Amino acid sequence: MAKRDLPYLIIDFDSTFTQVEGLDELADIALQGHPDRQKVVGDIRALTDSGMNGSISFSESLRRRLGLLSARREHLPLLVAQLKTKVSDSIVRNRDFFAQFPGRIYIVSSGFREFIEPVVADFGIPADYVLANTFTYDEAGNITGFDPSNVLSRDGGKIEQLRQLNLPGDVYVLGDGYTDYQIREAGLANRFYAFTENVTRDAVVARADEVVPSFDEFLYQNKLPMTLSYPKNRIRVLLLENIEPTAEKLFREEGYQVEIVQGGLDEDELVARIEGVSILGIRSKTNVTQRVLDAANRLIAVGAFCIGTNQIDLVGCMKKGVAVFNAPFSNTRSVVELALSEIIALARRLPEKSEKMHQGEWDKSAKGAFEVRGKKLGIIGYGNIGTQLSVVAEALGMQVFYYDIAEKLQLGNAHKVRTLHELLQQVDIVTLHVDGRPSNTNLFGAEEFALMKPGAIFLNNSRGHVVDVPALAAALRLGHLGGAAVDVFPYEPKTNSEAFESELRGLPNVLLTPHIGGSTAEAQRNIAEFVPERIMQYINSGNTQQSVNFPNIQLPDQQAHRLIHIHANVPGVLARINNVLANRHVNILGQYLKTNEHIGYVITDIDKQYEPELIDELRHVEHTIKFRVLY
Ligand SMILES: NC(=O)C1=CN([C@@H]2O[C@H](COP(=O)(O)OP(=O)(O)OC[C@H]3O[C@@H](n4cnc5c(N)ncnc54)[C@H](O)[C@@H]3O)[C@@H](O)[C@H]2O)C=CC1
Numbered sequence: 145m146a147k148r149d150l151p152y153l154i155i156d157f158d159s160t161f162t163q164v165e166g167l168d169e170l171a172d173i174a175l176q177g178h179p180d181r182q183k184v185v186g187d188i189r190a191l192t193d194s195g196m197n198g199s200i201s202f203s204e205s206l207r208r209r210l211g212l213l214s215a216r217r218e219h220l221p222l223l224v225a226q227l228k229t230k231v232s233d234s235i236v237r238n239r240d241f242f243a244q245f246p247g248r249i250y251i252v253s254s255g256f257r258e259f260i261e262p263v264v265a266d267f268g269i270p271a272d273y274v275l276a277n278t279f280t281y282d283e284a285g286n287i288t289g290f291d292p293s294n295v296l297s298r299d300g301g302k303i304e305q306l307r308q309l310n311l312p313g314d315v316y317v318l319g320d321g322y323t324d325y326q327i328r329e330a331g332l333a334n335r336f337y338a339f340t341e342n343v344t345r346d347a348v349v350a351r352a353d354e355v356v357p358s359f360d361e362f363l364y365q366n367k368l369p370m371t372l373s374y375p376k377n378r379i380r381v382l383l384l385e386n387i388e389p390t391a392e393k394l395f396r397e398e399g400y401q402v403e404i405v406q407g408g409l410d411e412d413e414l415v416a417r418i419e420g421v422s423i424l425g426i427r428s429k430t431n432v433t434q435r436v437l438d439a440a441n442r443l444i445a446v447g448a449f450c451i452g453t454n455q456i457d458l459v460g461c462m463k464k465g466v467a468v469f470n471a472p473f474s475n476t477r478s479v480v481e482l483a484l485s486e487i488i489a490l491a492r493r494l495p496e497k498s499e500k501m502h503q504g505e506w507d508k509s510a511k512g513a514f515e516v517r518g519k520k521l522g523i524i525g526y527g528n529i530g531t532q533l534s535v536v537a538e539a540l541g542m543q544v545f546y547y548d549i550a551e552k553l554q555l556g557n558a559h560k561v562r563t564l565h566e567l568l569q570q571v572d573i574v575t576l577h578v579d580g581r582p583s584n585t586n587l588f589g590a591e592e593f594a595l596m597k598p599g600a601i602f603l604n605n606s607r608g609h610v611v612d613v614p615a616l617a618a619a620l621r622l623g624h625l626g627g628a629a630v631d632v633f634p635y636e637p638k639t640n641s642e643a644f645e646s647e648l649r650g651l652p653n654v655l656l657t658p659h660i661g662g663s664t665a666e667a668q669r670n671i672a673e674f675v676p677e678r679i680m681q682y683i684n685s686g687n688t689q690q691s692v693n694f695p696n697i698q699l700p701d702q703q704a705h706r707l708i709h710i711h712a713n714v715p716g717v718l719a720r721i722n723n724v725l726a727n728r729h730v731n732i733l734g735q736y737l738k739t740n741e742h743i744g745y746v747i748t749d750i751d752k753q754y755e756p757e758l759i760d761e762l763r764h765v766e767h768t769i770k771f772r773v774l775y
Pocket residue numbers: 451452453472475476479524525526527528529530547548549550577578579580584587605606607631632659660661662663
């Protein structure tokens with residue numbers, strides 16, 4: 145849209161241009177130290193609301209509020225300073241917009257010129273374009289009321305004001321209150337946009353032509369220049385599997401729309417719900433398959449709110465330009481503590497002892513019970529969990545042996561063992577902490593159990609498919625193993641209402657837990673903070689640090705436009721991108737490319753001036769998977 149096409153834009157001040165109501169704030173300042181401050185401020189707020197939603201007349205609301213205020217002239221500079229810090233986020237973000245349309249933007253408010261003018265002046269809106277009330281004062285400087293000759297002090301004041309302005313052409317009104325809507329109702333504006341970033345008034349929303357949760361949304365709908373490339377309120381987040389509520393809160397604070405599903409979704413259900421979703425949050429149960437990706441038309445990122453990512457088709461995501469993030473250390477300690485408790489419980493045969501007591505049987509005996517001190521613990525998979533367990537187990541006096549397919553730093557006095565089979569023959573306790581990559585399927589079967597020492601204890605807190613469960617059940621039934629703890633299963637119930645079936649049920653000295661290795665308050669809270677932060681950093685700045693499937697890159701923020709480009713990793717794409725930029729004389733301020741086996745990821749910062757066609761051309765560079773303008 146060319147600039148001259150901007151309709152006249154009438155913007156309300158209180159709770160629209162700023163997050164707050166000016167008079168409420170003034171009351172708060174004026175009544176500092178007053179014994180009834182809370183009550184009076186509360187009464188003023190209630191009167192503001194009644195006026196705004198139309199339940200009492202505007203002039204009555206204003207008169208009664210000013211009566212309660214006890215404000216003085218010297219309070220006004222304090223109020224202005226306060227309001228300058230409380231301009232609505234999306235207005236601040238689009239500061240550049242206002243100066244671009246001189247003569248087209250009016251602030252029409254039933255608030256007061258004394259505090260509105262200086263706040264909007266910072267955005268290039270001149271005093272002539274502020275239409276508002278003015279205070280009256282007594283000789284001592286007390287605010288006594290308002291100038292009654294001002295049309296805006298009366299009922300229907302905004303309508304009358306617009307009538308007097310007599311604007312030619314299209315007029316749009318953006319506001320949160322009933323009086324803003326009334327301009328449209330009176331036929332003096334073509335469109336009324338209910339602005340809900342700060343407050344949502346049902347009576348106003350119900351009558352609006354459009355409801356805009358941010359100024360970005362208003363600009364986007366009207367194809368006007370905006371700071372963000374896309375309004376955040378259009379980003380839809382789908383969170384599954386009972387993710388801790390902090391995640392929802394953080395995404396909402398960012399301005400995203402969030403949908404929550406308790407429990408998991410199977411492939412068909414997820415395919416049916418993924419359309420339009422930009423961010424998908426899952427835990428260990430939800431499979432993100434190629435079919436799901438084929439149905440995902442908007443997906444930008446997947447958050448695994450856990451450690452394991454074997455449930456996600458990482459390459460499929462990559463080829464579709466979908467970045468995947470997880471929480472690689474947030475529940476590590478919880479799994480370690482669970483493993484440790486299981487080792488001690490099984491060494492003392494607690495499952496059996498407790499079960500018998502519940503049946504009324506007193507079986508005091510030391511048979512089959514041992515201390516863990518001095519025992520040999522075999523850790524398979526010496527990653528984050530394996531190494532943490534190594535440290536804690538040594539503190540209990542255990543001797544640690546480990547086996548890992550990758551070369552790992554030995555911690556403390558842990559002994560590295562060259563092969564899995566060698567390890568199995570020497571240790572008293574075997575605990576699995578490998579990841580769930582497909583090649584680890586049935587890593588542990590009859591042969592491995594047979595190699596373990598008679599009476600040894602076995603733990604699986606990694607992934608269900610890593611262990612051949614019938615082989616484990618057979619080794620336990622035979623009495624070859626002294627006990628087992630299993631937290632993860634090849635098939636796990638989708639929700640708490642589905643029954644759990646397994647050959648391991650009912651076997652002696654076997655602890656079965658419903659995949660709770662990471663299910664602690666601390667871990668879930670940490671995860672719910674960590675993953676949204678990574679995803680929002682990616683969306684806002686292109687930073688892929690700690691992504692599990694994207695090349696990890698980060699450029700410092702700079703005063704620039706940032707373009708991110710994801711392409712198939714074939715030679716020459718960067719050169720083509722740069723050719724497009726060079727042909728259009730666009731200066732590159734910073735650029736970073738990193739590739740992996742499948743994709744290349746480039747962040748390019750360019751200086752401010754570019755034509756919209758540039759974006760189109762970059763989008764059409766051959767081998768492009770995804771292209772986004774970040775800001
Ligand atoms: N029960 C639960 O609730 C939880 C389970 N987990 C599972 O634990 C796994 C491990 O977690 P982290 O230690 O954080 O991962 P990590 O990636 O730091 O460590 C895994 C280690 O296993 C090694 N490894 C892989 N395959 C192997 C094999 N066949 N033989 C020997 N070593 C092998 C890797 O080289 C790596 O050092 C996760 O991938 C997840 O599946 C994680 C958290 C909670």
